[in-house]
Structures are given as structure tokens and as C-alpha cells.
Amino acid sequence: MRSIVIGMNNSLHNNKRLYMFNLKKISILILALIFVSCGMLAGTLGAFRQWTFPVQKIKMDHAVNILFKNHPEYLIPDELKDLDDWEDRGYGFLDGKIFYFKDHPEEMYYVSYFTYVEGFEDEKDSKTTSIAIRAVHNLTPEGRWNTSENIKHNDKEIKRIEDRFYNEIIIKLEKQIGVKSKKETYWYEFFVNND
Numbered sequence: 001m002r003s004i005v006i007g008m009n010n011s012l013h014n015n016k017r018l019y020m021f022n023l024k025k026i027s028i029l030i031l032a033l034i035f036v037s038c039g040m041l042a043g044t045l046g047a048f049r050q051w052t053f054p055v056q057k058i059k060m061d062h063a064v065n066i067l068f069k070n071h072p073e074y075l076i077p078d079e080l081k082d083l084d085d086w087e088d089r090g091y092g093f094l095d096g097k098i099f100y101f102k103d104h105p106e107e108m109y110y111v112s113y114f115t116y117v118e119g120f121e122d123e124k125d126s127k128t129t130s131i132a133i134r135a136v137h138n139l140t141p142e143g144r145w146n147t148s149e150n151i152k153h154n155d156k157e158i159k160r161i162e163d164r165f166y167n168e169i170i171i172k173l174e175k176q177i178g179v180k181s182k183k184e185t186y187w188y189e190f191f192v193n194n195d
Helices: 002-037 057-070 078-083 155-177 187-193
Strands: 050-053 097-101 107-114 129-138 145-147
Touching (some): 050 155, 057 155, 097 155, 107 155, 129 155
Antiparallel strands (some): 050 129, 097 107, 129 145
8 A cells, every 4th residue: 555655656656757858948948939029039130050159249230340440341341232221110229230252142131239138238348249130132133131030931041041151150250359258059059958
């Protein structure tokens, strides 16, 4: 009789642990959906993959400016400057930069870097800065700016864009600043990788 009671207690304990684990996953999913719907993850444009550097935003801004100075091939050509209309669209607050890629496929990435602050904390006090592509313009006659939302079902294209940005920009920034960045995980990857 005692072994039956112990067996029932163990079964109840295991069910409770499974319930708590599932409740935790569901809670995280709900919070992620709330943040996404409120535009709290990487701003209102959404973003492709983010990389976080253990530096203040002012240092990241300086590093990006030096990168443009050392690699002017990434600067937007004069004949394409009319495509930089983000300020007119109301996204000037993002302090975005455009990276131009001449090699095939010729395209531009609208990129911003940002910090996360809590409460009344000053942005200058944040010790980390994240950088992410906000939109991509494929420079074809019918081309336009596409956000990650526009191409969310094309995993191959998203991977190509993120890999190009990492290999051509992020690696150069890491060397220049002298630190490694952290590749951020998409919220849904948490559930795939933590089962």
C-alpha cells in the first residue's frame, strides 16, 4: 500500500514539473508576442537577426563611422541617395545608416543600432548596443525596400541577407572594436532549441 502511495506522489510530482515547464514556455511565448505586437523588439520596423556588442552606443557610432571611412565602398552612391527617405517616412528617430553592397546581388541595407534601457535609465549608461538590419533594397528596376516581415516566408533569402551582413560588416566591426558580438536568437528559436 505504501509503495502505491509513493508511486502516486512521484507521478503527481512529475506531472506538476511538466505542467510548470509548459506554463513557463507558454508565458514566454505570450510575452514575446506582446513585445512584437507593441513594436518593442528592435523598434517599429522590426528587424532581421540582431548582434549585440558589449559597448556603449557612442562607441558603436564611432566604429561605424570609421568603418565607412576605411571602406567607402559601403557608402550609398550619390545616384541612389534619393532612396534614403527614412527620415521622411518618420523613422529618423532610429538613427539609421545605409550600407551599400555593389557585388551581386547589388543591394542596400538600412541598419540601426540601439540599446535597451530600463525605467528612467539613460541610454548613455547602457553597456551594450545591438545592431540589426531593418530593411533591404534589392537594386533592380522593380526593387523596393523590404522589411523582414515582407520576406518572412523566404528562409533562404533571410539567411543570405544575414550571412552577408555578418561576413561583410559585423566581422569588420568586431575586429575594429576589439570585441566579439553575440548573435541574438529569434524568440521562436528558444522553443525549438530548448525542448
